[in-house]
Amino acid sequence: MDLSVNLAPQHKLELRLRNPVMTASGTFSNGIEIGKHFDLEQLGAIVSKGTTIQPRRGNGTPRTVETAAGMINAIGFQNIGVSALINTICPVWERWNVPAIVNIMGYTLEEYGTLAARLDGVPGVAALEVNISCPNVEAGGLEFGQDVHHAAAVVREVANATSLPFLVKLTPSVADVRPIAEAVERAGAHALTVSNTIPAMAIDAKRRRPVIANGFGGLSGPAVKPIAMRNVFQASSVVEIPVVASGGIMTGLDCVEFIMAGATAVQVGTASFLDPAAPWNILRELEEWFTAEGVATIEEIRGVARRKD
Ligand SMILES: Cc1cc2nc3c(=O)[nH]c(=O)nc-3n(C[C@H](O)[C@H](O)[C@H](O)COP(=O)(O)O)c2cc1C
16 A cells, blocks of 8 residues: 655655645644654654744634634634744754645745745745735725635746745635636645634633634634635536645545545644644545555545546
8 A cells, every 4th residue: 555645746856755645734733742742753744833924822712613623723723933933943953854834824925935934945845834814904904815816926926036835824704716726826825724623613601702812713613624625626617736635634534535625634733632643643544444444545536526427
């Protein structure tokens, strides 16, 4: 069995993963703590916490709440900032034999370009993941990823600033993900991550207030899986570049389903809050499924659910 995948086949550096199981941004910190307990080098790739130019303390608490089928979070992009990431985390990643992908997030076009330029050529960084589910402060707060032109502009900005391969992480908060996926591919993305959390809220009846201090947050976990599934199916039907699935992946079978919808790799997020060993368990289950079904490569089943025959 060969589970390896390439997330940037058109890029000179490529982005080869030994298997398709990745961690999802924000659910794994930067891997340092978990790396003390589990063997990260067994995974396909790790993805950092969303990184901004300046360090951020994030929102007040409570900023997470469990729901019937997942969780809502409003962390507010708490992170150490790009300089500290480069100085303290990247040297650790450099020693690890697993691709580390930095998830970046800007509030203006220029910030995306600055982040991409700062991380260009930094040892230990294999690729970038560009989160465009962020309010564009220059365009009245509409998310970059909700508008074809703004999304493409971010991608061009990043493409001009880095020689690294990069994934672009799409928002599910659009009527149709296909025009955005096409625009992002045309503008130069090497792969897509589909998709991010979905705006949501919870009310605490006892306090008669929203549970989350910030009011709203992003829903993730099993509740969002069917939404992400449709988005992966649709996005991968209109682009040539690899699509990485994100949303409610809890088991090896979830990965298989996303690959059948068209995904080349998958990210494990909320599942790690239930069990930090989730990415490794999911990988084992995926291998067991491949063995049981006599399937030898990801390509053999990728996108089969899209076939008309
Ligand atoms: C606590 C938490 C923090 C997150 N932080 C980020 C982030 O910083 N950047 C980002 O692109 N996505 C972030 N996400 C979204 C996840 O990476 C993932 O796309 C989403 O949760 C859906 O996958 P899941 O259902 O497996 O969790 C976060 C999710 C959670 C639950």
